[in-house]
Amino acid sequence: xxxxxxxxxxxxxxxxxxxxxxxxxxxxxxxxxxxxxxxxxxxxxxxxxxxxxxxxxxxxxxxxxxxxxxxxxxxxxxxxxxxxxxxxxxxxxxxxxxxxxxxxxxxxxxxxxxxxxxxxx
Amino acid sequence: xxxxxxxxxxxxxxxxxxxxxxxxxxxxxxxxxxxxxxxxxxxxxxxxxxxxxxxxxxxxxxxxxxxxxxxxxxxxxxxxxxxxxxxxxxxxxxxxxxxxxxxxxxx
Numbered sequence: 001x002x003x004x005x006x007x008x009x010x011x012x013x014x015x016x017x018x019x020x021x022x023x024x025x026x027x028x029x030x031x032x033x034x035x036x037x038x039x040x041x042x043x044x045x046x047x048x049x050x051x052x053x054x055x056x057x058x059x060x061x062x063x064x065x066x067x068x069x070x071x072x073x074x075x076x077x078x079x080x081x082x083x084x085x086x087x088x089x090x091x092x093x094x095x096x097x098x099x100x101x102x103x104x105x106x107x108x109x110x111x112x113x114x115x116x117x118x119x120x121x
Numbered sequence: 122x123x124x125x126x127x128x129x130x131x132x133x134x135x136x137x138x139x140x141x142x143x144x145x146x147x148x149x150x151x152x153x154x155x156x157x158x159x160x161x162x163x164x165x166x167x168x169x170x171x172x173x174x175x176x177x178x179x180x181x182x183x184x185x186x187x188x189x190x191x192x193x194x195x196x197x198x199x200x201x202x203x204x205x206x207x208x209x210x211x212x213x214x215x216x217x218x219x220x221x222x223x224x225x226x227x228x
Contacts, residue, residue, distance in 0.1 A: 045208055047217040059215050095164055105212050107155035109176065111164035
């Protein structure tokens with residue numbers, strides 16, 4: 001069974017930084033694109049970023065471009081999201097999601113339970 | 122960016138009802154559309170991909186159809202465990218975008 005487990009969330013002040021991690025078990029994530037999707041409290045889903053298997057095709061939502069960095073360590077079966085210059089509007093549950101395919105143009109067939117990031121002074 | 126518009130935003134239905142949700146894209150997405158179910162406090166779950174392909178393990182009462190700019194999601198006979206919010210998502214082009222969601226409530 002595929003399992004994704006996020007960690008690294010918490011409360012941070014505006015302008016601060018956090019690093020989210022996603023540990024994948026049950027499969028080798030190196031064969032699949034991996035993504036981050038977030039959900040602000042009481043709101044809908046917002047795609048944040050995606051990375052292909054080799055890490056050489058990366059995309060970001062305009063809302064996080066230049067502030068967030070996605071990366072992966074296939075040897076450790078882990079996905080990361082570095083969040084810098086955080087704003088109040090980045091407050092959300094962040095989900096790690098596995099792509100169905102190696103290509104970033106995938107739907108997401110497995111999700112983590114989510115980790116809360118709260119940006120507040 | 123491709124805008125995804127779901128309708129309705131919410132609906133009330135009874136157990137056994139047939140439920141249909143529509144997702145309209147601002148430009149053609151071919152069949153690159155997925156449907157997800159999300160229950161309160163839980164992560165989304167993939168139900169349908171490529172507009173009409175049923176994800177493994179998902180009950181047959183769920184189905185999807187359509188292509189281009191309009192896709193439809195149907196629950197043929199609503200069950201108690203189906204009360205949730207449903208989202209469409211296009212993965213035809215960057216950036217990947219979701220519909221605003223349809224909340225299915227008990228009548």
